[in-house]
Amino acid sequence: MSDPIITALMTTYNCADYVEETMISILAQTFTDFEFLIIDDGSSDDTCARIRQFDDRRIRLYSEPDNQGVGARLNQALSLIRTPYIAKVDADDISLPHRFSQQLQFLQKHPQFGIAKSYFEYFTDDPLVAQSDRFRQFRSVKEAEHNCVNQPDDIAQQLRRWNCVIHTSYFAKTDVVKQIGYVKSRVGEDYSLFYKAAKAGVIIGCVPEVLVRMRLSQNSVTTKPDSAFHFAQALTALKYDELSALAKRHGSLWLYGTGGLAKGMAKAFAEHGIVLAGFIDRQAGSLILEDGEDYRVLPLTTDLARGLVIAAQPVRAEILQFFLDAGWQEWADFMVIA
Known part of the structure; x- marks a missing residue:
């Protein structure tokens, strides 16, 4: 044979x-x-x-x-x-x-x-x-x-x-x-x-x-309670070089999204020493994480500070195109995490 x-x-x-x-x-x-x-x-x-x-x-x-x-x-x-x-x-x-x-x-x-x-x-x-x-x-x-x-x-x-x-x-x-x-x-x-x-x-x-x-x-x-965080940990490790370069360029990073993945990314950022400035979503507000930290949520506009990580999978393509149309440079000004 x-x-x-x-x-x-x-x-x-x-x-x-x-x-x-x-x-x-x-x-x-x-x-x-x-x-x-x-x-x-x-x-x-x-x-x-x-x-x-x-x-x-x-x-x-x-x-x-x-x-x-x-x-x-x-x-x-x-x-x-x-x-x-x-x-x-x-x-x-x-x-x-x-x-x-x-x-x-x-x-x-x-x-x-x-x-x-x-x-x-x-x-x-x-x-x-x-x-x-x-x-x-x-x-x-x-x-x-x-x-x-x-x-x-x-x-x-x-x-x-x-x-x-x-x-x-x-x-x-x-x-x-x-x-x-x-x-x-x-x-x-x-x-x-x-x-x-x-x-x-x-x-x-x-x-x-x-x-x-x-x-x-x-x-x-059925999404398990900690699955988003474990996924965020894996993503942060996988794309650490890109995240670090973006953070070095802008001093700190913003997360687009306020769902499970974005919250998991915030926790993973902290574990990897990446400074998080806050969150961005369609509407302004605030977001309290598990550790009690209260972050501001800025509304989506073209006047935002750069250094953005898109962490909202359902609207990934839409938000990506929004910033490309605004003249932002992928990897230099923002990136998609997943």
């Missing part, structure tokens, strides 16, 4: 409810010359038992006793991969049957590319989630927002601002992913990979076809 060409890479943690459906979608790929590398990150449910029900020689399961987080397990996986290509798989999503074939052909036809994303679509099999406002917003806005970023130059530009590459949709040359590596974090490991790739000049392309269905469940549409 010849060595496989692709490694389908999946980490798991307490995903027994969905992992079988995901695995069926991978094992049913029309391109069959792959190995299926699965690293379980200390699941306490019967995830591993369900994986072991599959009798397929392509599956390699590593069941680890402790939970270290997805970033650490992905780095572990990279040390085990010997194939020339990697196809990332999330343990609750569905890959369409021709996904591997299409993305492999794309990279073989365009050798200048190191990574290929694809279009995707959200779905749910939970009636409560299907009726939620967040699910409707994901389907009507977020899905299109990601899929419309489909040209290499646009992907590179947008990745410097926000993560326009869905992790579970990427297919890459193994040496590219190994060279960059995953940050050993429980959150933001996907954006770190793609952000660093874009900065390093890796060309990322897109197969303009839906090849992945991304599941939304109760967990994925």
Whole structure:
């Protein structure tokens, strides 16, 4: 038997409810010359038992006793991969049957590319989630927002601002992913990979076809109280050089937005020694943070002091364009954090 060409890479943690459906979608790929590398990150449910029900020689399961987080397990996986290509798989999503074939052909036809994303679509099999406002917003806005970023130059530009590459949709040359590596974090490991790739000049392309269905469940549409802060910590670490340069240029930084991400960024700034001047939003006011600090909120105008970080994802594009139209220079006067 010849060595496989692709490694389908999946980490798991307490995903027994969905992992079988995901695995069926991978094992049913029309391109069959792959190995299926699965690293379980200390699941306490019967995830591993369900994986072991599959009798397929392509599956390699590593069941680890402790939970270290997805970033650490992905780095572990990279040390085990010997194939020339990697196809990332999330343990609750569905890959369409021709996904591997299409993305492999794309990279073989365009050798200048190191990574290929694809279009995707959200779905749910939970009636409560299907009726939620967040699910409707994901389907009507977020899905299109990601899929419309489909040209290499646009992907590179947008990745410097926000993560326009869905992790579970990427297919890459193994040496590219190994060279960059995953940050050993429980959150933001996907954006770190793609952000660093874009900065390093890796060309990322897109197969303009839906090849992945991304599941939304109760967990994925419910924001945990501390999730915004953990994400903000990861973003601050990832973009620390850019944040520091902006702060050095202007003395202190303003945050656009007053939601969970902006509040998390304020806390992360404090931990990293970045001086926060205050907040900006559509209307003036004040904002009291967890530590009791009371910050002023200035209204959005073109006369603001420069040194601004946009931390409001729903209006990211609108506020970005507002300041570009006002003559502000991205990275010199302001930046987008996510």
